[in-house]
Amino acid sequence: MKKGNKAWKWLDDRTGLSEMIVPLAKHLVPPNAKWWYVFGSATLFCLLLQIVTGIGLSLLYQPSSDTAYASLEYITNKAFLGSWLRGLHYFGASGMILFMGIHMIRVYIMAVYKFPREMQWITGVVLLFLTIAMGFTGQLLRWDDTGVWSAVVAAEQMGRIPVIGKSVAYLLLGGETVGGSTLTRFYSYHVFIFPVFLFLFVGLHVYLVFRNGISEPPVVGKLVDPKTYREKYEKMLKKIGVPFFPNAAWRDVVFGFLVILTVSLLAYFVGAPKLVGPPEPASTNANPTPDWYLVWIFALFALMPPEIESYVMAIGPLLMIFLLLVLPFLSNKGERHPMRRPWAIVGVLVVVAIMISLTMEGNKAPWSPRFDVTPLNQEIFKKPTPETEKGMQLFYEKGCLFCHKIQDKGGFRGPDLTKVQERLNTQEMTIRIVNGGEYMPAFGGSLSDEELDAILAFLNSEKN
Amino acid sequence: MEKKKCENCPTEMAEDRRSFLTKLTFVLGGIGTLLIGIPVLGALFEPLIKKEKKPWRKVGKITEFKVGDTVLVKFPDGDILPWGKEISYTASWLRRVDEENFEAYTINCAHLGCPVRWIAESELFLCPCHGGVYYKNGDVAAGPPPRPLQKYPVRTTNGYVEIRSEEIPITTIENS
Numbered sequence: 001m002k003k004g005n006k007a008w009k010w011l012d013d014r015t016g017l018s019e020m021i022v023p024l025a026k027h028l029v030p031p032n033a034k035w036w037y038v039f040g041s042a043t044l045f046c047l048l049l050q051i052v053t054g055i056g057l058s059l060l061y062q063p064s065s066d067t068a069y070a071s072l073e074y075i076t077n078k079a080f081l082g083s084w085l086r087g088l089h090y091f092g093a094s095g096m097i098l099f100m101g102i103h104m105i106r107v108y109i110m111a112v113y114k115f116p117r118e119m120q121w122i123t124g125v126v127l128l129f130l131t132i133a134m135g136f137t138g139q140l141l142r143w144d145d146t147g148v149w150s151a152v153v154a155a156e157q158m159g160r161i162p163v164i165g166k167s168v169a170y171l172l173l174g175g176e177t178v179g180g181s182t183l184t185r186f187y188s189y190h191v192f193i194f195p196v197f198l199f200l201f202v203g204l205h206v207y208l209v210f211r212n213g214i215s216e217p218p219v220v221g222k223l224v225d226p227k228t229y230r231e232k233y234e235k236m237l238k239k240i241g242v243p244f245f246p247n248a249a250w251r252d253v254v255f256g257f258l259v260i261l262t263v264s265l266l267a268y269f270v271g272a273p274k275l276v277g278p279p280e281p282a283s284t285n286a287n288p289t290p291d292w293y294l295v296w297i298f299a300l301f302a303l304m305p306p307e308i309e310s311y312v313m314a315i316g317p318l319l320m321i322f323l324l325l326v327l328p329f330l331s332n333k334g335e336r337h338p339m340r341r342p343w344a345i346v347g348v349l350v351v352v353a354i355m356i357s358l359t360m361e362g363n364k365a366p367w368s369p370r371f372d373v374t375p376l377n378q379e380i381f382k383k384p385t386p387e388t389e390k391g392m393q394l395f396y397e398k399g400c401l402f403c404h405k406i407q408d409k410g411g412f413r414g415p416d417l418t419k420v421q422e423r424l425n426t427q428e429m430t431i432r433i434v435n436g437g438e439y440m441p442a443f444g445g446s447l448s449d450e451e452l453d454a455i456l457a458f459l460n461s462e463k464n
Numbered sequence: 465m466e467k468k469k470c471e472n473c474p475t476e477m478a479e480d481r482r483s484f485l486t487k488l489t490f491v492l493g494g495i496g497t498l499l500i501g502i503p504v505l506g507a508l509f510e511p512l513i514k515k516e517k518k519p520w521r522k523v524g525k526i527t528e529f530k531v532g533d534t535v536l537v538k539f540p541d542g543d544i545l546p547w548g549k550e551i552s553y554t555a556s557w558l559r560r561v562d563e564e565n566f567e568a569y570t571i572n573c574a575h576l577g578c579p580v581r582w583i584a585e586s587e588l589f590l591c592p593c594h595g596g597v598y599y600k601n602g603d604v605a606a607g608p609p610p611r612p613l614q615k616y617p618v619r620t621t622n623g624y625v626e627i628r629s630e631e632i633p634i635t636t637i638e639n640s
Contacts, residue, residue: 066550369592
């Protein structure tokens with residue numbers, strides 16, 4: 001015991017470890033910063049989990065386009081606890097995105113971005129985009145069919161950037177097509193390039209928290225004045241401040257532990273997304289959808305009016321980055337309390353509501369044709385006739401059922417046609433089928449008169 | 465604050481010498497960074513610097529294709545890397561328009577690049593991602609695509625149909 005003590009003293013004297021760490025651990029923080037303040041550290045805990053599990057995965061992963069998928073199958077099905085490890089990395093990423101979002105909302109609602117914490121907000125915005133980039137590139141490293149096609153979709157989005165769009169797209173793919181360089185590149189982005197910037201900005205972000213102090217919870221009527229804020233803050237800390245460790249840190253630890261526990265349980269019992277088959281850029285059976293945190297963007301691209309879409313894709317992200325970055329310069333003083341900034345609350349609610357509804361819509365993807373729908377059978381008819389049965393078969397073969405529902409079968413893009421005869425007469429139906437409409441192709445060229453008649457008979461028939 | 469003199473130095477370092485040494489540090493540091501950085505940037509921008517070959521690829525005998533039919537043909541990309549294997553292949557929807565002419569459409573939707581499927585019965589290409597639909601000649605029939613399906617150059621030589629492998633079609637803000 002004594003020897004150990006002596007050795008520690010020697011080490012501490014030569015390295016200055018406690019000189020460095022103790023002031024950081026014991027620095028004073030506002031006493032009333034409670035459970036609202038745990039989301040930033042939860043994000044950091046998730047990042048640490050990502051680093052550790054990422055290193056674990058790198059021991060088993062093959063970053064080459066022809067073997068990556070096989071190594072993922074190995075990790076998932078054969079490697080010792082490999083499936084759990086993959087699950088941890090997946091739910092860790094999900095947790096990081098989720099808590100980063102909540103942390104950002106908390107910071108915005110409490111107007112923490114105001115003086116003197118503008119740079120904390122700005123570094124946070126950079127971290128937000130780096131984290132999304134990490135999430136997206138990580139999803140691609142799964143290198144299954146969805147991964148490959150997601151790379152193409154990302155390249156297409158980049159393509160909409162004016163003037164340099166094509167170059168950015170090819171740079172992302174590592175060439176003019178998806179090829180041998182694509183995965184290597186995404187591996188480098190995900191494992192080296194983005195993490196370098198991520199660590200740099202996390203370091204800066206956390207350093208700034210120490211430099212400018214944890215924000216005190218806002219009080220109605222207590223205004224931020226850049227001229228006096230720092231002095232007042234210091235005075236408050238001297239008067240009522242408590243040491244960060246352990247007075248405040250225990251909450252971070254408890255919440256962080258719960259996060260890690262939840263991630264572990266989800267990873268073990270639910271597991272990472274299933275692999276959807278090896279990558280085949282020459283196959284057209286892929287149906288790429290992103291992981292849950294990007295589904296809202298996927299939905300947005302389906303629902304936006306096509307005329308403005310290219311502009312939204314090109315300018316939207318830039319505008320979003322710009323607005324987030326200038327926020328602390330638009331208002332860096334005055335009220336911080338959300339009750340005095342009702343529009344901030346409204347804004348957050350609107351954005352969150354839009355994102356949730358887009359995500360729900362994206363999960364349903366009603367605009368996507370349902371290729372896997374099974375043929376209808378004659379039980380749907382009250383009185384089947386040869387012609388209505390032929391129509392029913394054509395309705396399936398011509399792909400109508402991919403987008404239209406008959407009873408409980410079919411897609412969602414177009415209206416349910418089970419009882420269409422109550423809404424439209426035969427002539428109106430004919431016009432729509434032959435000429436199409438906004439979301440419906442014209443079938444005039446690909447249907448013979450007999451086929452059209454059979455389909456009309458089918459649509460006009462009474463169904464159960 | 466009064467400047468302290470360097471106690472052990474014979475003379476105070478001259479101002480211009482100090483400024484020279486400051487500059488030297490930055491110049492040497494800069495040159496060092498460039499020496500290492502340029503090849504790394506070369507690797508980063510290699511996809512834009514390299515000239516990719518665009519060879520013609522045989523996709524089958526002319527007689528294999530029926531007039532009016534649209535079929536999926538698979539062929540290697542232009543500039544393939546030895547370790548690329550399956551990933552170096554791409555595909556095209558090849559339509560024999562008449563006895564003489566073929567048209568080869570990219571499988572990439574003009575909206576966001578997802579692979580479109582050919583529904584022979586209704587003569588439509590359908591995209592699984594956002595519901596884009598094209599007619600058999602590649603024209604937009606419905607949904608969000610801003611332009612028709614892009615075509616690959618296609619020719620017939622010595623009884624074979626050949627498609628020229630091209631870059632993946634990127635819809636830009638200029639051509640949308």
